[in-house]
Amino acid sequence: MSITDIVAIIGMAVFVPLLGLLFMGIARKITARIQNRIGPPFYQQYIDVMKLFSKRSNISHSWVFDIGPIFAVVGMLTTMLFIPMGGFQLLSFDGDLIVIMYLMVISGLGIALGAGASGNPNSGIGVMRALVLMMSYELPFVLILLSVMLYYNTTSLAEIVSKQADMAWAVLALPLSAIVADICLQGQFGEKPFDQPIAPAEVATGPMVEYGGKYLGMLMLWHAIAIIVEGSLFVNLFLGGGIVFDPSTYVGMALNFLVWIGLVFLMFFIALLINAVMPRYRIDQAFAFYWKWPTILAIIALIYVMVVSSW
Amino acid sequence: MIYYMAAAFLIAIGIYALMLKKNMIKMVIGLSLMDSGVNLLLISLGYINGGTAPILLNGVKPQEVVDPLPQALVLTNVVIGVSVTALALSVIIRVYKHYKTLNSDKVRDMKW
Amino acid sequence: MDYTAFIRPEYVLMLLFAGALITYFAGKYSSMARYSLSLLFSGLALLMVALLYGKNTLSVWTPSITPNGISMYVGTNPLTWFFAIILASLSFLTIMYSIPIMKGKRMENWFYTLTLLLMGSMLGVVFSSDLLSFFIFWEMMTLSSYLLVTLAGKRSDKAALNYMILSTMGAYSMLTGITMLYVHFGTTEFSLLSAQIPGTPVNFLWLSLGLVAVGFLVKSAALPFYVWAAPAYSEAPDGFTPLFSGALSKLGAYGLFLFMYVIVGMSALIGMGSFRGVSSFGYAIALLGSITAFIATLYAIREDDIKRLLAYSSVSQVGYILMGLGIGTSLSVAGSLYHALNHALFKTVLFMGAGAIIQLTGTRKMSEMGGLATRMPITFLTMLISIFSLAAIPMTSGFGSKWLIYEAAINKGFVFIAPLAFVASVGSFLYSFRLLQAVFLGQLPDGLKDAKDPSLLVTIPMIALTSITVLFAIVPGVPLGAIASAESYMGIQPIQVDSLFYFRIGNSFGAYNALVVMTILLFAMLVAMIMFAFAGSKSKKVDQHDTYLSGEIYEHHSDLGLHYAANFYRPIERMFEPYLRLRLERTYDAFGRGYELLSEGIRRVYSGDVQTYVYYVIGFLGMLIILAGWWW
Amino acid sequence: MVNIDPTLMIGIPLFMGFLIPSVAIVWKNSPRYLAGFTILFNLIASTLLLIRSLNAPVISVLGGWQPPYGIVFVAGPLGSMLALLISSMTMLTWFYLPPHIKEGNETKFYMLFILLMAGATGMVLTGDLFNLFVFTEITSIASFSLLAYSRGKDEKEAVEATIKYMIIGSLSSAFFLIGIALLYGATGTLNMADLASKIPSANHNLVMMALAMIITGLGIEAEMFPLNGWTPDAYTGATHPVSVMFASVVVKAGFFALIRVVFLIFGAATEALQILMIFGLLTLFVGESSALRQTDLKRMLAYSSIGQMGLLLVAFSLNNQTALVGGLYAMLNHAIAKGLLFMAAGSFIFALGTRDISALNGMGKRMPVTSALFTIGAFSIMGLPFFGGFISKIVIIAGSMQAGTEGMLVAILILSASLIELVYFLRVVHRIWMREPEDDSRLKEAPFTQMFPMIVLAAFVFLMGIYPQAFFKVLIPAAQELLRGLGTMIGGA
Secondary structure (H helix, E strand, C coil), X not given: CCHHHHHHHHHHHHHHHHHHHHHHHHHHHHXXXXXXXXXXXXXXXXXXXXXXXXXXXXXXXXXXXXXXXXXXXXXXXXXXXXXXXXXXXXXXCCECHHHHHHHHHHHHHHHHHHHHHHXXXXXXXXXXXXXXXXXXXXXXXXXXXXXXXXXXXXCCHHHHHHHHHHCCCHHHHXXXXXXXXXXXXXHHHCCCCCCCCCCHHHHCCHHHCCCCHHHHHHHHHHHHHHHHHHHHHHHHHHCHHHCCCCCCCHHHHHHHHHHHXXXXXXXXXXXXXXXXXXXXXXXXXXXXXXXXXXXXXXXXXXHHHHHHCCC | CHHHHHHHHXXXXXXXXXXXXXXXXXXXXXXXXXXXXXXXXXXXXXXXXXCECCCCCCCCCHHHECCHHXXXXXXXXXXXXXXXXXXXXXXXXXXXXXXXXXXXXXXXXXXX | CCHHHHCCHHHHHHHHHHHHHHHHHHHHHCHHHHHHHHHHHHHHHHHHHHHCCCCCEEEEEECCCCCCCCCEEEEECHHHHHHHHHHHHHXXXXXXXXXXXXXXXXXXXXXXXXXXXXXXXXXXXXXXXXXXXXXXXXXXXXXXXXXXXXXXXXXXXXXXXXXXXXXXXXXXHHHHHHHHHHHHHCCCEHHHHHHHCCCCCHHHHHHHHHHHHHHHHHHCCCXXXXXXXXXXXXXXXXXXXXXXXXXXXXXXXXXXXXHHHHHHCHXXXXXXXXXXXXXXXXXXXXXXXXXXXXXXXXXXXXXXXXXXXXXXXHHHHHHHHHHHHXXXXXXXXXXXXXXXXXXXXXXXXXXXHHHHHHHHHCCCXXXXXXXXXXXXXXXHHHHHHHHHHHCCCCCCHHHHHHHHHHHHHHHCCCCCHHHHHHHHHHHHHHHHHHHHHHHHCCCCCHHHCCCCCCCHHHHHHHHHHHHHHHHHHXXXXXXXXXXXXXXXXXXXXXXXXXXXXXXXXXXXXXXEEHHHHHHHHHHHHHHHHHHHHHCCCCEEECCHHHHHCCCCCCCCHHHHXXXXXXXXXXXXXXXXXXXXXXXXXXXXXXXXXXXXXXXXHHHHHCCCCHHHHHXXXXXXXXXXXXXXXXXX | CCCCCHHHHHHHHHHHHHHXXXXXXXXXXHHHHHHHHHHHHHHHHHHHHHHHHHHCCEEEECCCCCCCCCCEEEECHHHHHHHHHHHHHHHHHHHHCHHHHCCCCHHHHHHHHHHHHHXXXXXXXXXXXXXXXXXXXXXXXXXHHHHCCCCHHHHHHHHHHHHHHHHHHHHHHHHHHHHXXXXXXXHCCCEHHHHHHHHHHCCXXXXXXXXXXXXXXXXXHCCCHHHCCHHHHHHHHCCHHHHHHHHHHHHHHHHHHHHHHHHHHCCCCHHHHHHHHHHHHHHXXXXXXXXXXXXXXXXXXXXXXXXXXHHHHHHHHCCCHHHHHHHHHHHHHHHHHHHHHHHHHXXXXXXXXXXXXXXXXXXXXXXXXXXXXHHHHHHHHHCCCCCHHHHHHHHHHHHHHCCHHHHHHHHHHHHHHHHHHHHHHHHHHHHHHHCCCCCCCCCCCCCHHHHHHHHHHHHHHHHHHHCCHHHHHHHHHHHHHHHHCHHHHCCCC
């Protein structure tokens, strides 16, 4: 591992949360516009985080309660480093899709632990909903992952990206898979109709209900990274990782990176549009939904892959 | 031939009594009849028409003597039959003492 | 004196059987003697097993015992050693753990005797090198574990009986298969058998191997036979469950390894028919394993009883072991063996912790507990890490094994097995969080205010096993080295292990670098901790209720019912409950009841009326005569 | 070495049987000791006989008439082994007797007891078909009378069982005799060896008819399925030592007679073996299934006996050496273990005053030694490792595997039946050890004289499980003897 790699890793670790916060700010603006409001400025999230971290009174219940935000940030930061971002493929040769899938869980379990320790029933319900939601979208998503992995005959995300550069983007080769994956992405982002875990009107932001101050600040950072990671996962899987220019030159690299940011934002934007107009499912409806239509489509997609790749 | 038929007839009566008579004494009688039938069967196996007793005297050829073995068997079996019948009847007396009936349908405290 | 002459498997077994006897009689008089002797014997056996590392022995240990002159052999080899060391160390630690847990329980003396006996027979199963002694030890193991389950008293009656019946059914099926092999080949010794396998008719192999496999599937609680597992695991005495689930359930997998790869061998197995380069037999096993993993997970999600939850989880994890075992590639077999090790590590800790908690709270219902994390920090931390390992979180060794299994399944393009396994794994987050939430998080009931960590004898085994879990996450090369030699013993291409502290599978298909992942995690942890510690002001501790109740005055915590634990996953239980109602237990129960009814009918044949019997006799005779006239 | 003529093994007990009542007039306590000495004599004689017969069969001719005209006793390894089994089981039961026969007339009991042993010994040693019949009758009459021996509250059941047993038993003897008559008619001889050589040339239909009759007749004694209606009642109604004798001696002798006729005389007639196989399996299943739902301890053991006899029938009708050895081993094991079980059950019932299985709750605490012995017996019948039943089961399964595909089916059926067996025995054992007793009081264990035979039997059960070679030394020649047939063995004499 060379010095440049370490620098790149640290750089990414700093850049991605900032990018995520920007996206969140833009999201608030967009939602407001759709709902015919003016909305806060796009940099509002930065202000919010700063405010939270500088709060004077921080409330804790026990050390388990503290674990939550720490684990959340740890898990997402680690996951981020294993996902190729634009031209930057930091550690993605040391961990493939399966590693990423499991790394993503760490932060979820961390939050769940902390939320549980708060002893508030709302957070318990929120965690339950989050876990159930995860189980819901995971079935079609795994089938889709399998179809992509079988199509490109690798489990490495970096390999998938480079093979898409040689062949066509997976969104063209496997359109059905891409559609299902986008439906799952909605659940991963936790946007409506799949925002049951947070559901401010029902369980008062669920797991986060008792968190405030720097705890909430860290959770916001976590959410910022999570948006980029989840969006990037989709971009890498179906949109060629955003690599359209020749990555051997510096200009190409920079342009690729910009394209990647654009594509991640596009995915987030689509989710936002859906979010803005949809009501919320009940959690069991969400479960039933995911295990029905997306799963059926995913199976069809999988069969298609098996046929074309003559497995 | 008539002996064999008679034997078969006796056995058949015995089986009839065993199968269709509910009264235990009649069943024992049936057994007794069967025993007689079997005895008759055994005897007739060794019997030769016009043969003499199996005592080796001058002038008696071996072919003219009836077979002595079945007779010995029958003798034994008669003794056995008598003792079994006696025992059975004595047991039936005790059965009657306890059950106040001889009907085999009713003597079935132990089952299954 | 040269002690190495005594480091032989037969001496280990003799030590343990003699030890069981001595412990029984000594333990009748003094409980101290009972504890120290059982610890001594199991510890000595563990030491001997550890020293067997790298040895290959084979020896006759009894003269022939059947009319045709079958002798009994014991031996050791890399595969054997791998399982033996797991079994021996778990037995030792469980005995240690049981001393406070089983104190004053019913038939305490028998518990130690039987545990030593069970340890001996489990080691006997892995050390035996011929069919007959394998079967004898197998039966002994079943019997002693059955007796251990029954020690819990009346409530375990039905569970124990069902366990025994199903196990015996499996054992008899196995016996049929074994005798088929013996009669066909005329030998029982494993190496002689495997030498004769090539060229055997395929149908014969299918039949015998299938019959033998039923026995192992029963013991591993695989799909059609899993019904015994949850009741037996949960009703067994708390001191025995860790061993039962951690060690004993692995022996089914060991048996399959033995028969599929050591005796029949890979080439003959492929010769029996193959599916995408995987033997059809193995594929069937893998399929059963994955379905078991999935269904058992669904059952586990619904459980409120801590031991039953863990029991179903055991069933599902053993399903993963079977999956890797069946696929039979270098990666998957390594994953399967590794998962056997991991499962032994984490499930033992979980059951130990559960036992300690049950002793503390006096209930098995998780919804009646809560908030114990701060009161029992050691129990909480060890169980938390074990749950991470169970859920395959990449900072515990549990991830490595599951990764290997997934990788193998995806590599072969098994589109049915892989998603099932993956979803089951997501399900395992659900049920393991339920355990955490209901037992350790949430509100502390009034009755548990002065709960504290159990004694050292309980925590030491838990800490020991947990630290191994963490250690192997950083240096997976250590266990994988032993696994690689076991693989090469089984005639499977051994997994590549670069060095002791490092393992990375970097083919074009996928990669997992344990060291890098661990480093990054620690690095990120450091960053987050720093951020947490230095940003903002210091936080102050506040009672759990204060925020929620806005500081209102309240008197009775427990009456508020704020602990969200009962019916935790009700919303989705509702979804799949109609399907789970088709429980296999019902089928078995119906069969059992049906047979009892049938036999009730059958014994009506003996009507008690002597005349009926006369009819039977005459009828029988008549039939014979007719047959004599017509047929003969 | 002292040579004791096998004839004496019949003669002396018969003689003593008549001596006992006479001496009893003078010396009231004599019957027990006289009987004991007689049994001891038989025990020694049969041991010597077994040792001799391992080298060459012992043939003893009665009254100077040479076979095939005279009556012979033939003691091969198999016969002498069974004679030893019979005398030793009788000896052990003799130890077990005292408290169980207090109610009635002891003199008569001992007389009949000796006669039973004499009859059974005669059944296994004789070489003549009609003699076999006579000994069968002696055994039967002795068992009828012993069965009817009970007085007091058990009398009603005992009497009922006796009349049933008598009617069925007499029927059986009638058919057996008809069979003998037919055979005599067809061949003109009754010597077994002679019969074996003459049967191939005799009238086939007649011979087959005779075979049918004999199978029916002896099948009743051997507890074959549709013919065994008397069995459960007899076992239940009898006093405990008599149940032991039934299970270990009478039925074994009857079974052996059946096997001898089918194997030796008819040269393992394959048709007959098929019939025996089918009915053996039926017996096995009906017996085990009926035992499954029993609430009466002795009746359960009785049905289990039926099942085991079915197993023996199956093993023998497989007709290969391994299966035969396994069958013989199972026969030994069953005689020993079931004897042990009936003795222990007898002690339980004697102490508890009821035969109900549910009364056994917590007996492990109330009568620990007897419970342990019962458990050993049960484990052996269940076929758990380190007990005799395990070896016999394994060997039988191996033998059935040699019989090809059908054999495999047979093996599976045998194992399913033994699964049922495991279930009901386990229920009882579980009750004994694991249930809490309703009444915690300690019950009085049987005195040592009664415990002694049980301990000996338990030791044998164990020995059979861990050192089977000792028994194979006898059983392998015995099985070979059966397979060769009698004709070749004594040179057609």
